Amino acid sequence: MIFKRSFVSELANSAGGVFTVLFTIVIAVGMVRILGMAAGGRIDNTAVLQMVLYNALTNLPPLLALSVFVAVLMTLMRWWQDNEMVVWFSSGGRPLTAWISPVLRFALPIVLLIALLAIVISPWAKSQTDLTRQAFKNRDEVNAIVPGRFIESMGGQRVIFIDSAGSKENEVGKVFMAETGKDKESVVTAESGTVEVNEEGDRYVVLHNGRRYETANESAATRLVEFDGYGVRFDLKLDSPMRAGKAATQPFTVLLAADTPESDAELLWRFSWPLAALNLALLAVPLSCTSPRAGRSLNLILAALIFILYLNGISISETWVEQEKLSLGSAVVGLNGIVFLLVVLLFVRRNYLFRTPSWAQPFGLISRVRHRLARRKGKPS
Numbered sequence: 001m002i003f004k005r006s007f008v009s010e011l012a013n014s015a016g017g018v019f020t021v022l023f024t025i026v027i028a029v030g031m032v033r034i035l036g037m038a039a040g041g042r043i044d045n046t047a048v049l050q051m052v053l054y055n056a057l058t059n060l061p062p063l064l065a066l067s068v069f070v071a072v073l074m075t076l077m078r079w080w081q082d083n084e085m086v087v088w089f090s091s092g093g094r095p096l097t098a099w100i101s102p103v104l105r106f107a108l109p110i111v112l113l114i115a116l117l118a119i120v121i122s123p124w125a126k127s128q129t130d131l132t133r134q135a136f137k138n139r140d141e142v143n144a145i146v147p148g149r150f151i152e153s154m155g156g157q158r159v160i161f162i163d164s165a166g167s168k169e170n171e172v173g174k175v176f177m178a179e180t181g182k183d184k185e186s187v188v189t190a191e192s193g194t195v196e197v198n199e200e201g202d203r204y205v206v207l208h209n210g211r212r213y214e215t216a217n218e219s220a221a222t223r224l225v226e227f228d229g230y231g232v233r234f235d236l237k238l239d240s241p242m243r244a245g246k247a248a249t250q251p252f253t254v255l256l257a258a259d260t261p262e263s264d265a266e267l268l269w270r271f272s273w274p275l276a277a278l279n280l281a282l283l284a285v286p287l288s289c290t291s292p293r294a295g296r297s298l299n300l301i302l303a304a305l306i307f308i309l310y311l312n313g314i315s316i317s318e319t320w321v322e323q324e325k326l327s328l329g330s331a332v333v334g335l336n337g338i339v340f341l342l343v344v345l346l347f348v349r350r351n352y353l354f355r356t357p358s359w360a361q362p363f364g365l366i367s368r369v370r371h372r373l374a375r376r377k378g379k380p381s
Contacts, residue, residue, distance in 0.1 A: 004101065004102040004105070007075070007099070007102045008102050008105055008106050010075050011071050011072060011075050011102075011103075011106045012106065014070075014071040014074055014075050015067050015068060015070075015071035015106075015110075018066075018067045018070045018071050018074075019063065019064065019067040022063050022066060022067060023056070023063060026055075026056065026059050026063060027052065027056060030052055030055040030056065030059075031052055034048055034051045034052055034055065035048065037051075042133070043132065043133060044132075047132050050128075050132065051129060051132060053125075054125040054126070054128050054129045054132075055125075055129070057117070057121055057122055057124075057125035058122050058125045058126055058129070060114075060117045060121075060122065061114045061117045061118040061122060061273040062273065062311070064110055064113065064114050064117070064277065065114060065273055065276050065277035065280060066280075066307060068106075068107050068110055068111075068277050068280065068281050069277075069280035069281060069283070069284055069303065069307060070284075070303065072103055072106075072107070072281050072284035072285065072288070073284040073287060073288050073299065073300075073303050075288075076099070076284065076285060076288035076289075077288045077299060079288075080288060080289065095351050096285065096286065096289070096347065096350050096351050097347060097351060099285050100282065100285065103281055103282065103284075103285060104281075104282075106281075107277065107278060107281040108278075110277065111274050111277050111278050111281075112274075114273050114274045114277050115273075115274040118269075118270045118271075118273040118274065119252050119270045119271075120251075120252065122270075123248065123249055123250065123251065123252070123270070124251075126246075126248050126249045127249035127250075130246065130249055148162070148163075148164075149161070149162075157179060157180045157181070158177065158178070158179045158180075159177070159178045159179075160175065160176070160177045160178075160205075161175070161176045161177070162174070162175055162176075162193075163175070163176075171192065171193070171194050171195075172192065172193045172194070172195075172205075173191070173192050173193075174190070174191060174192070175188075175189070175190045175192070175193045175205075175207055175210070176188070176189055177189075177207075177232065182217075183216060183217055183218070184214055184215060184216050184217060185214075185215050185217065186212060186213060186214045186215070187212070187213045188207065188210060188211070188212045188213075188230065188232075189210050189211055190207035190208060190209060190210025190211075190230065191208060191209040191210060192207075192208045192209065193205050193206060193207045193208060194206050194208070196231075204231040204232060204233050205231070205232045206229055206230070206231045206232075207227075207229070207230045207231075207232065208228065208229055208230075209227075209228060210226075210227060210230060211224060211225065211226050211227070212224070212225040212226075212227065212230065247260075247262040247263050247265070247266040248266055248269075250263070250266070252267075252270070255267050261321060261322050261323070261324050262322055264321050264322075264327070264328040265318045265319070265321040265322035266318075267328055268314075268317060268318050268321050268328055268331050268332060269314065269318050271332050272314045272317075272332065272335065272336065273314075275332070275336040276310055276314070276336065276339075279310075279336060279339045279340055279343060280306075280307065280310070282340075282343045283306070283339070283342070283343045283346070284303070285347070286343070286346035286347050286349070286350040287299060287302065287303060287306075287346065289350050310339065313335050314335065317331040317334075317335050318331075
């Protein structure tokens, strides 16, 4: 009981430190990427913090799985380096499998949290991210007009630039607009403009005190028109409910009812992370076994390689399920079952080497038999 309590306590402290470092790195990288999107006009500036929060929720399942793996590995490696494992082995003859119980006691609540995040919360965060981008993209073009920027509309056929905002609400000053058509091109300049809505609800930018230069493409004939008021109607899209159409953003029940290769691939991704966290936590126990004289670098490099291979395995399996090369059940059981089998083999190997007497080991038994045969023949062993 003493070693279980101390072990679980140290695991919690290590996992907290590892998760803090990884989460800070992910938040910093995501913040830079989202700020770049806001600076490029792809998302609204007021939605930056909201997008950062959604990005953090999306990346939590892999981060928690990696944190559990590294925490168990580093804690047990320190115990091996400080010869604490030797003390526990010698007191009561505890095998290496005795560490499975405290590891599961520490890891199972986090595995349940990862399952909740991967199956429910992360898809919701992805859907909210897509809806935020779609809402910004589908804004009315009139609302997107801001002073000091060139705004494109009609697929780039119309470009409008506003020099400054007016003194009143919905008023702008010094407007420049260029429009390209099939047979002609036009340039409009105006001293001021206002945003108005007619009885049908159509929005217009009404320009005041300006000129319109219209040039024919074939003959290059130019016509100049001066006006006191000139209304420009912007293309408005019909209001439609915004929804995320990707499988990664769909709720769990929708994916189960869809029964398509895309939905099965997304279900594989969601199911794999809780199982991966459990497998990695158990794998860290035999993987941490090392000599006190040896360094920690090799085990840490091997741990990083295993996590990368596991992540790539999940991605490859997801692709194969989407391409209908594998079924959902065979992919989940095959990938995670192989890793679990590796965990069992490592436990058997470590227990066999550390717990079996030398005379019962195969090489020790062969050496003992050869020694006895040599003595009978009178030859030196």
